[in-house]
Amino acid sequence: MAVATQGAGATRESVRQKREREQELLVWPDLVFIEFIAAVLFTLTFVILSTFINAPLLNIANSNITPNPSKAPWYFMNLQELLLHMDAGLAGVIVPTVLLIGLMVIPYVDRSNDGQGGWFATPNAIRITVFSLVWASVWTVWLILWDNSSHARIYERLPMLWGSDTRWEWPGHKGALFFEDWPGGNFLRVIWDFVFLDNRIAIRDNWQWSMPVPFQPGSGTDGHLDWPRDFKEVPLPLNGTWIWNWGDPGWMPGWLRRLYPYDGHLDIPAITAEYVVPIIVMVGLPALMIWVLMKLGWAHTVRDAMIALFTGFILVYFALTIVGVAFRGKGQNLVPFWKVPNLENNPSIQRYAPPPETPLVFADRGRGAEGHG
Amino acid sequence: MARTEQPRSPGFGEFIYDKLFHNYIWQSIFRSGYPNTPRNQMLAIATSVFLHLHPTRIHKTHVKITHTYCLGGLSFFMFLGLTVTGVMLMFYYVPSVDRAYTDIAALETNVQFGMLIRNLHRWMAHGMVLTVLLHMMRVFYMGAYKPPREFNWVVGVILLVLTLLLSFAGYLLPWDQLALWAITVGTNIAGSAPVLGGESRFVLIGGFEVGPNALIRFYTLHVIALPLLAAIFMSVHFWRIRRDGGLARPL
């Protein structure tokens, strides 16, 4: 028939077109009606919701009364939570910027067409999603507890589970020493202390070690490099030498001068606690996750890696939001959600109360009537 | 002939529709009755200002609810609803430190349906942030960002940012304690940028602390600048869906 008389290429083309046509529906009525019903349901839902639940309105803004805790809107609470765990600039600006750029480049990194247009359509998509959900939630919860020093309390209380009332101390933790006789024992001790630090800030304040050195640049002259003391005011490389000794460039406008560290000193312990460790965690854990997925034989393609990373991101976004909204009380302390203060109950900032309605009094008319009587 | 080319016999809904709207006045406006032939149905889509955003035909898997859960469409509905309720709120609201709070409070007591409008605006704003996030997740887990839709994903990320900013800018306007301190916390985050952080915070709130200048800036951003930008990017977003050949589907 018609097929026989046409060229092979054209045939395949027209058959394909015909098949596509048969898969298609008309937008009117099939889609337009669905949209209409969706619009009706949507309107009803919100009208009902808004009839019963009122938007909050607290007392008038007053910059002298700071509510404790003060919280950002919920979709930024994840950033506010992040702020508790690293330098503000890193948490509030660098991380979100990197994440947004990361989101935008997903399609330019993952360019194959595999699994396009169907839910979890690549072979291991669901497993990878579940794995990264678990991975990200376990690490997020653990890290929040750790930075809050809560994990230490959990260890200590472990013996109470089986009825003992003594607290448990890590062997070698807090004072007890058992490495010192070993070769390299001092070094092991430093590592050991690091592993069992109470939290992130303890890297800056409570981790102590000292190392003998033949000569000492900068501060002390006791022949030892001490953490953290000797690391707090490290001049920038070459600063103050003949190469880099320009002094205060007073002619520069302020914002440019800020970019030019003419008298910069580095506080290495603070940088370690505020930047280095958080960055290692934020880069390392996702990388480790992908490595594990590859070792398990689940992740093979760029799409697989993207699924793991995106899922991890979504989980952390919502997990930090939930922790920030529901588990941060006064002074941003970690508390169970029933102890998070409800701002509306705080007398200084409580909910706006409409003035009592003034009863309408028809006094004049009443008197008039009396007059008549 | 393809099945879709044949006229359909009118169903019950179409019968009612015809009886209700097939009258003199209606016809003076719309010129035709219920479009019950495929040709007229396609014309209805192609010639209407509001409907021509759609293609005239669509692949049958795409009308399944589980394909999109209507999330992009719901985000758009929210945007429309927010525009309508937002305009109504603008009738009553003056963005000055003296009046903002009392204007909002007056909605509760003095304005017929004022509280309802305010509630609608508030809950839709939260709802939109949520549906946009969910929409992004559905697009991702369907691999719908893959070629040729790369750029529309980027437009989407910009829309996500605009949605968050719109919601954030609106948060200050009631000028209550919640608003003031949430914006203080939020703009402090912006101010913590390693370089030019303080400067960008200053520009954002027009001073060193959240005050009258911040209120007027956030108001202007909230009612003009950001909605305009969002509308432009949404137009591009929808246009690209058509240009990229409709929604993604398995090859």
Ligand code: HEM
């Ligand atoms: C204001 C925010 C947004 C609105 C109103 C919106 C609206 C829509 C609509 C109506 C669709 C049609 C299909 C559907 O409903 O799912 C769509 C598709 C799409 N959206 Fe959005 N969107 C928004 C934000 C986003 C975001 C945040 C992303 C991603 C980061 C995104 C990426 C996409 C892509 C790639 C498609 C094509 C999907 C496909 O081909 O299956 N959009 N959008």
